[in-house]
Amino acid sequence: MADEDLSGLKIDKNKINGVDRPARRRKRLVWWLSAACAVLVAGLAASGVVSPRIEVETATVSLVYPSQTFTLLNASGYVVAQRKSAVAAKSTGRLVWLGVEEGSRVKAGEIIARLENDDLSATRAQVAANLASNRSTLEQAEAELKDATLVFNRNKVLVSQGIVAQADLDASEARYRKAKAGVGGAVAAIDAARASLKGADVAIGYTQIRAPFDAVVLTKDAEVGDIVTPIGAAVNAKAAVVTMADMGSLQAEADVSESNLEKVKVGQPCEIQLDALPDKRFSGTVHMIVPTADRSKATVLVKVRFDDRDARMLPEMSARVAFLQRRVKQDEKRPRTAVNPAALVKRGNRDVIYLVKEKRVVETPVTVGGRIGEMIEILAGAKAGDKVALKPLERLKDGTRIKTAEK
Numbered sequence: 001m002a003d004e005d006l007s008g009l010k011i012d013k014n015k016i017n018g019v020d021r022p023a024r025r026r027k028r029l030v031w032w033l034s035a036a037c038a039v040l041v042a043g044l045a046a047s048g049v050v051s052p053r054i055e056v057e058t059a060t061v062s063l064v065y066p067s068q069t070f071t072l073l074n075a076s077g078y079v080v081a082q083r084k085s086a087v088a089a090k091s092t093g094r095l096v097w098l099g100v101e102e103g104s105r106v107k108a109g110e111i112i113a114r115l116e117n118d119d120l121s122a123t124r125a126q127v128a129a130n131l132a133s134n135r136s137t138l139e140q141a142e143a144e145l146k147d148a149t150l151v152f153n154r155n156k157v158l159v160s161q162g163i164v165a166q167a168d169l170d171a172s173e174a175r176y177r178k179a180k181a182g183v184g185g186a187v188a189a190i191d192a193a194r195a196s197l198k199g200a201d202v203a204i205g206y207t208q209i210r211a212p213f214d215a216v217v218l219t220k221d222a223e224v225g226d227i228v229t230p231i232g233a234a235v236n237a238k239a240a241v242v243t244m245a246d247m248g249s250l251q252a253e254a255d256v257s258e259s260n261l262e263k264v265k266v267g268q269p270c271e272i273q274l275d276a277l278p279d280k281r282f283s284g285t286v287h288m289i290v291p292t293a294d295r296s297k298a299t300v301l302v303k304v305r306f307d308d309r310d311a312r313m314l315p316e317m318s319a320r321v322a323f324l325q326r327r328v329k330q331d332e333k334r335p336r337t338a339v340n341p342a343a344l345v346k347r348g349n350r351d352v353i354y355l356v357k358e359k360r361v362v363e364t365p366v367t368v369g370g371r372i373g374e375m376i377e378i379l380a381g382a383k384a385g386d387k388v389a390l391k392p393l394e395r396l397k398d399g400t401r402i403k404t405a406e407k
Helices: 002-007 021-047 066-070 118-161 166-206 258-263
Strands: 054-060 062-064 071-081 084-087 093-098 111-115 208-210 215-220 242-245 250-257 269-274 277-294 299-306 318-324 336-339 345-347 350-357 360-372 375-380 387-391 402-404
Touching: 062 375, 066 071, 066 318, 066 360, 071 258, 118 166, 166 208, 250 258, 250 277, 250 318, 258 299, 269 299, 336 360
Parallel strands: 054 402
Antiparallel strands: 054 387, 062 336, 071 250, 071 318, 084 242, 093 111, 111 208, 215 242, 250 299, 269 277, 269 318, 277 299, 336 375, 345 350, 350 360, 350 387, 360 375
16 A cells, blocks of 8 residues: 555656657657658659649651642542453363463563463364375376476367367367366365465464563463363353553552542643552653543542652552642652641740650750641651650640650
8 A cells, every 4th residue: 555655656757747758759750751751742843753744735747748738639549550451262271381470571472371282283284284285286287287288289280280180189178178277276275275274373373372462460360270261151161361461551540529520630740659659759640531420439530640650560559649730840859857837836046846755755956947838847856757745835844744645
């Protein structure tokens, strides 16, 4: 009991003047930690690490051709060979030789394939033998005519002298006329044999498939061993052996809307771009406006001739045709680097753009040129394909964190 009374007289060192010392130390630690966090956050905010990302619209620096500023109309179409042929045989037979493949270049009249013709060759040999026999018959008939002529002429003299009888003269005259007719028959037989020989040669020629013009083979439609027929109705028979095209006849064919047809005329300059060759544009001229419309599409077909060609052009390539107000000048054939003018901003006396690099923008000085249509030329500082911020430029500075609509 005495101990309890004495303990109540002891002084608690953690409580002085009614204040809890550990609680005071905890409050002080919390205060210092809060101050440190505030300083850290302020530093990160100043460096842009924790600043909120700004959503921006973007544009792309692109290559622009000056011809776009005086283009009246654009149309799409395809490259089409104006001379194209599915080459077939004129007779029916089995293909025994094929001398070309896809991409082969052939000359007009060149034999590119052959059908079996053993029976026709045998027929030709027989006709040739008959011709030789008829020629021998002609020689015999001519010899007989010569002898009969001599006897007839001699008997005419002898009859006038009374040496031979009139019957002998009549017999010699009959022999002469018969020999003369024999020569005529032999000549006619030779002509007939020559005609038969020519027919045999033509029949054999039908089994030799030739190129109709200088061309490039596009496809092989038959293989050795296939039956080829000009009708093509037989089961498993091939109507054509190869398909070829004259590459010198390539033109761009584009569908032009009826409502825009007034902007197109024969002889009008054009610029043609092929999807397969995006870095090059070809000069062209309107060659023909086909005098009929496609009622299902309300378009008219326009054929454009290439003024310059490229060995890489192929039939059925996609093409885009720009119908121009005037010819493209030499210094206008080079593409220019250009950007939307809204992407430019003044910083002092400099023109700058904000290039988008991952999730930030980089302030980049550029040298600008003249306007190209709705774009402005960039002479230095950016290249085609660069992505730039379009707006809001007033909220951007070098290193600003951004986000785009697609992200």
